[in-house]
Amino acid sequence: MSLKDKIFEAGIVGCGGAGFPTHVKMSGSSVDYLILNGAECEPLLHTDRYMMLNCSDEIVWAADAVRREIGAARCVIAIKEHYRAQKRALEKSIETLGAQIEIFEFPESFYPAGDEQVMVYEVTGRTVPPAGIPLDVGCVVSNVSTMYCIYNAIHDKPFTHKVLTVTGRVREPLVIKVPLGTPFEDCLKLAGGALDEDYFVLNGGPMMGRPMTKAQALQSSVTKTTSGFIVLPSGCAHELSAQMPVEHTLNRARHACIQCSYCTLMCPRNLIGHPLEPHKIMRKMSLCRPIDEMLDDPDIQAAALCCECGICEIYACPMGLQPRKVNTLIKAELARAGIRYEKGKGLVEANAFREDRKAPTGRVAIRSGVGEFMNIEIDDFKECEDAEKVYLPLKQHIGAPCVPKVSVGDRVVAGQKIAECPENALGTNLHASISGEVIKTDGEIVIERR
Numbered sequence: 001m002s003l004k005d006k007i008f009e010a011g012i013v014g015c016g017g018a019g020f021p022t023h024v025k026m027s028g029s030s031v032d033y034l035i036l037n038g039a040e041c042e043p044l045l046h047t048d049r050y051m052m053l054n055c056s057d058e059i060v061w062a063a064d065a066v067r068r069e070i071g072a073a074r075c076v077i078a079i080k081e082h083y084r085a086q087k088r089a090l091e092k093s094i095e096t097l098g099a100q101i102e103i104f105e106f107p108e109s110f111y112p113a114g115d116e117q118v119m120v121y122e123v124t125g126r127t128v129p130p131a132g133i134p135l136d137v138g139c140v141v142s143n144v145s146t147m148y149c150i151y152n153a154i155h156d157k158p159f160t161h162k163v164l165t166v167t168g169r170v171r172e173p174l175v176i177k178v179p180l181g182t183p184f185e186d187c188l189k190l191a192g193g194a195l196d197e198d199y200f201v202l203n204g205g206p207m208m209g210r211p212m213t214k215a216q217a218l219q220s221s222v223t224k225t226t227s228g229f230i231v232l233p234s235g236c237a238h239e240l241s242a243q244m245p246v247e248h249t250l251n252r253a254r255h256a257c258i259q260c261s262y263c264t265l266m267c268p269r270n271l272i273g274h275p276l277e278p279h280k281i282m283r284k285m286s287l288c289r290p291i292d293e294m295l296d297d298p299d300i301q302a303a304a305l306c307c308e309c310g311i312c313e314i315y316a317c318p319m320g321l322q323p324r325k326v327n328t329l330i331k332a333e334l335a336r337a338g339i340r341y342e343k344g345k346g347l348v349e350a351n352a353f354r355e356d357r358k359a360p361t362g363r364v365a366i367r368s369g370v371g372e373f374m375n376i377e378i379d380d381f382k383e384c385e386d387a388e389k390v391y392l393p394l395k396q397h398i399g400a401p402c403v404p405k406v407s408v409g410d411r412v413v414a415g416q417k418i419a420e421c422p423e424n425a426l427g428t429n430l431h432a433s434i435s436g437e438v439i440k441t442d443g444e445i446v447i448e449r450r
């Protein structure tokens with residue numbers, strides 16, 4: 001079986017982002033760079049740092065195998081300069097394994113260093129064209145944790161476990177490794193429980209994490225893309241922002257924007273040269289026309305280029321407005337209307353002032369209301385196989401949902417394929433993360449340990 005087929009069979013999707021099926025990235029030709037994303041730019045998360053420190057041999061071994069498979073001329077692991085222990089571990093593995101891999105260090109910690117397109121620009125000086133992908137400029141980008149999964153896939157172990165950070169208002173912030181589908185509540189117990197009776201949770205980092213009320217969090221479980229759970233006090237700014245009704249967001253955009261254009265000046269996608277100008281979108285909002293009547297406007301269509309990093313609303317805007325949320329609404333309308341942004345052609349030049357406008361991670365953390373947790377040392381690690389039930393959604397990735405191969409009442413063993421990608425569709429497979437009996441297959445496969 002080819003490496004690409006092994007990755008597909010193992011059900012691997014990008015661990016650090018939206019869950020793009022990894023085997024698809026292995027289909028390119030003319031690859032100059034394989035870039036491993038080890039920047040972990042979201043404040044508070046320690047997952048990738050843990051992986052690079054403790055699984056460097058596996059990551060380096062797999063990266064060298066992938067480099068050979070896709071014929072990449074160079075393989076680069078991109079990390080932050082202050083990840084010194086991780087750098088030492090990776091260098092030792094590179095030397096021991098004789099791998100052709102370089103380490104790129106970001107000289108300062110800024111957000112979003114880990115954005116795929118920002119990373120390509122930093123490492124290669126090339127700008128991915130608007131609405132393009134890294135392969136358009138000869139690059140394949142993969143997260144270091146994804147590379148660890150590829151190592152397992154090469155050794156015929158499917159994607160069944162996830163390493164993630166649990167931090168914030170918990171007794172013992174730590175990194176854990178649990179079976180996919182482990183309930184959030186079990187993860188919280190491993191961290192000694194929440195410090196407050198009422199709390200709010202971010203599934204992911206403080207900038208791009210998915211907000212969840214306590215009730216929603218207690219209904220959620222670990223998926224292939226979960227990189228961490230951050231527990232915050234109830235009533236935090238994230239909760240208030242998440243609760244704001246869409247109409248209120250739009251009304252504020254229409255009436256309170258002072259057109260200072262800070263959102264555009266600091267937008268990471270604008271800074272690498274993309275024609276995304278959120279202040280213009282906000283200005284057009286003040287015309288008070290319904291969004292669906294403005295979809296032919298090129299400025300409005302540029303919302304499709306937004307990576308939803310949150311810099312504009314959490315870091316840049318002095319009025320506390322939400323250009324990101326407005327862009328998300330426009331993107332949904334564009335998708336509904338079947339309007340796709342035409343991929344840019346030709347050379348794109350980055351903004352000459354880009355270096356001066358990067359957002360330092362520490363300040364980003366403070367502005368996003370999690371500054372008090374920035375200096376938590378996370379030394380503890382727990383591996384736990386105790387989940388009594390696991391909840392495995394059929395769609396944990398970009399593309400079509402998996403189709404169940406099992407029925408209620410079936411007994412399955414850990415590692416068994418229980419759902420597969422529909423034929424000729426973009427998607428991936430799903431495997432049992434514990435042994436037990438299937439008790440549900442509708443929308444998600446639930447396995448109860450027996």
Ligand code: SF4
Pocket residue numbers: 263266267268269270276278305306307308309310311312313323324327
């Ligand atoms: S969220 Fe804001 S800052 Fe980030 S890419 Fe979108 S418009 Fe730019």
Ligand code: SF4
Pocket residue numbers: 256257258259260261262263264278279282316317318319320321322323
């Ligand atoms: S930063 Fe805020 S106030 Fe300034 S232009 Fe952007 S949305 Fe308007």
